[in-house]
Amino acid sequence: MTLSTLNPPHADLGAGRLQRIETPAPQPRATPPAATGSVELARAVRRHALQMVARAKASHIASALSIADIVAVLYGGVLRLDPAAPRAPWRDRFILSKGHACVAVYAALAERGFFPVEWLARYGADHSPLMNHISHHVPGVEFSTGALGHGLPFGVGKALAARRSGQPWRVHVLLSDGEMDEGSNWEALMFAAHHRLDRLQIVIDYNKLQSLGTVAQTLALEPLAAKLEAFGWTVHEVDGHDHAALARHLAGAPWVAGRPSALIAHTVKGRGVSFMENRVEWHYRSPDPAQLAAALAELERPHA
Ligand SMILES: Cc1ncc(C[n+]2csc(CCOP(=O)(O)OP(=O)(O)O)c2C)c(N)n1
Numbered sequence: 001m002t003l004s005t006l007n008p009p010h011a012d013l014g015a016g017r018l019q020r021i022e023t024p025a026p027q028p029r030a031t032p033p034a035a036t037g038s039v040e041l042a043r044a045v046r047r048h049a050l051q052m053v054a055r056a057k058a059s060h061i062a063s064a065l066s067i068a069d070i071v072a073v074l075y076g077g078v079l080r081l082d083p084a085a086p087r088a089p090w091r092d093r094f095i096l097s098k099g100h101a102c103v104a105v106y107a108a109l110a111e112r113g114f115f116p117v118e119w120l121a122r123y124g125a126d127h128s129p130l131m132n133h134i135s136h137h138v139p140g141v142e143f144s145t146g147a148l149g150h151g152l153p154f155g156v157g158k159a160l161a162a163r164r165s166g167q168p169w170r171v172h173v174l175l176s177d178g179e180m181d182e183g184s185n186w187e188a189l190m191f192a193a194h195h196r197l198d199r200l201q202i203v204i205d206y207n208k209l210q211s212l213g214t215v216a217q218t219l220a221l222e223p224l225a226a227k228l229e230a231f232g233w234t235v236h237e238v239d240g241h242d243h244a245a246l247a248r249h250l251a252g253a254p255w256v257a258g259r260p261s262a263l264i265a266h267t268v269k270g271r272g273v274s275f276m277e278n279r280v281e282w283h284y285r286s287p288d289p290a291q292l293a294a295a296l297a298e299l300e301r302p303h304a
């Protein structure tokens with residue numbers, strides 16, 4: 001067997017298969033969700049996430065609270081998806097690269113009707129599809145992650161596939177700031193710009209905290225926007241808890257034809273629960289019953 005049989009030329013990989021897909025007319029992109037709709041979804045995401053993590057005595061609640069608003073705006077109307085047909089070929093692909101924050105996405109998928117909300121109660125239980133890091137065995141999940149640094153390389157491949165399919169679906173990858181320490185991301189960033197993958201949008205959840213300390217102390221990212229621009233990306237920055245602004249930036253990509261889009265979302269780790277906000281220990285801690293009750297009560301406040 002020759003090397004070329006083992007490794008067929010890249011141009012042949014998948015191209016025939018993609019051309020044979022029978023694709024129904026793509027759904028029109030939904031208008032940005034009304035702020036009230038996604039705000040209510042974010043509140044539900046936070047409530048479910050707290051209950052799931054507390055029941056399973058699991059970690060990463062602050063990581064999930066950090067992205068609740070981004071996830072709610074995406075699933076509240078930006079992503080073109082059909083819960084009744086989670087594998088529809090025309091669907092937008094959303095990849096959670098910070099797979100440790102999966103409870104936020106499981107909650108949004110359940111609220112959107114991809115699977116019964118009752119499944120959430122078995123998060124992290126034996127034989128439950130809802131594993132502690134995001135799993136593609138769950139309806140609506142595109143890719144299993146947890147080892148950081150894999151979601152963007154996969155998303156780049158999907159964006160190439162999107163172009164070859166001739167259909168207008170897009171790829172959104174949500175990364176964490178500490179995850180940008182992984183070299184695989186910088187290779188993928190370079191590749192995406194070189195290949196002008198403008199169907200690809202990344203969101204970086206820039207909460208300034210990693211597992212054991214600040215991003216600045218662990219491995220400084222700044223100047224992040226300038227680095228991404230130097231790699232050939234168009235960069236926008238946003239308050240990652242402002243639903244109207246998020247909807248504008250997330251639904252509006254590509255911002256420049258022929259260039260991939262990077263949204264730096266400034267967030268607060270633990271957002272919505274005062275005693276978890278910006279506290280590094282809530283990367284690993286799980287709320288006890290009294291802390292859960294206090295946290296759920298806080299979510300009822302108007303700004304939460
Ligand atoms: C390759 C790899 N190394 C280490 C870990 C362990 N780990 C889990 S989360 C995390 C970092 C958390 O910080 P950040 O990436 O900023 O995510 P956040 O919790 O703030 O969302 C680490 C190092 C991992 N999941 N994958």
Ligand SMILES: [Mg+2]
Nearest residue numbers: 177178209210
């Ligand atoms: Mg972080």
